[in-house]
Amino acid sequence: MDIQEFREKLEKKLEQDNRAFVFDEEKSSLRVEHTGLNKGLDLDLNKLLAKNEKNHEKALEEAAMFINSSLEAMERNIVLGGKEKNIFPVLRSTSFPTETKDGKTLLFSEHTAETRIYYALDLGDAYTMLEKETAEKEGFTQEQIKELALFNVRQLSTSYKSDEVAGNTFYFINSNDGYDASRLLNEPFIEELSSNVEGDTAIAVPHQDVLIVAEIRNDAGYDVLGQMAFRFFNNGRIPITALPFLYENGELEPIFILARKKPQK
Template sequence: MDSQRMRRELESRLRGENRKLIYDREKDQLRIESERTGKGITVSLTGIIAKWNSEKEKAIDEVVYYVEEGLRAMENPVQLTDHEKKIFPVIRSTSFPAEAEEGAPFLTDEHTAETRVFYAYDMGNTYRLIDARIMENEGWEPERIKEIALFNARSLPTPLKEDLVAGNIFYFLNTNDGYDASRILNKGFLNDMNKKIQGTMVVAVPHQDVLIIGDIRNDRGYDVLAQMAMSFFTSGRTPITALSFLYEDGELEPIFILGKNK
């Protein structure tokens, strides 16, 4: 699969009424724009091809779904008042854009050296990041949004799957509700997990739809976690960071793990 074939495939599936498709040859990016709103989504063909090599049609299906839902969300107004239960925090990489394409800054909070907290309005199958223009239109203060979002995050269920690898225990949270990584903001949940950890507690959020907690009891455990985090990071639809975090005294500290074993 090369860029031209991928471009043609995406254009055939995303072309529609009141849509404009723009290809940037230099950056190898395809932008899908709604003519109703003037807003759009830009996707990197290089990244999609890399995923297609391992996942085939699933990689394309995911991009099409992401674009369709994203454009639909842009065309629907955000109403915070009387919809407080739809407000949630989301975790993103610090390299994620700090403002919407129209120039309105997103509402954010510092988190770690690798991650930043954004705030979102849930729209069912997708969500829209809250920016300054939305807050102004709704007449809401930032602190009100943050407080409600964190309360809602604490209310999310935390079902875990457990796996024993090389004497270490790994817990996986993967509900695919769009807020799996957001559970890292639930201090009560993290503290409860810390109480049951017998070794060193290490946390990873490689992409938005997974949270990994490691009970690391030997050096091999760090290698395993590093490989897991990198694998999830490269396969996730919204990557965050391949680094992991030590959880000590209620604080998250990024660590770099140099893997030695395959």
């Protein structure tokens, strides 16, 4: 079963009067919206098929069940009490909306000139962005949500793969759980990697499903990182920024990489 057939069968299973579908062919992503709530969920169809490559019918059933239960939960309103361990930070570009389509304010914190931190409730195979109103209704302040999210992201696996190019080492965190870029906010992990670096530490979060930490030992390393970040940014399901950052003393500074010359700090 190819992506197109899978998508058509899934839409047929999910079809109701209050449902709308938006398919991004380039990213193989299907958004299912509850038109009455102006809320929805995004599905990575490639990921769903890969998880059940020998049984696509099972993938259809599981996806339909997940979407239906998630949208029904939204109808009953999002409940945070008792689900504190499922609250995570997610990075987005600063161009990402700060309000929902119906004018409700999303919970977010400023981060860098290129990125912003939003907060989400994990629902299993997807997550929903948290609104300020939802948190306040249940007695959570924004600072409490932030502390919970940062604590939870530090509990996620920090396994990575590495590759050496032109004398520079690149570390890739790519667990595909939706929070790879969020691991940038795991300060002890980033500090530990940086403390072992010989040279400069540079970081890239081109899209939500990858975090790149680079050990830059020569000027060519910046050029490699710049090309790498741009390629990942263009191919990512949810792009964040193609600009890498220089990491120094716990601070992130966006860097513009031109030719093969190390940027000035």
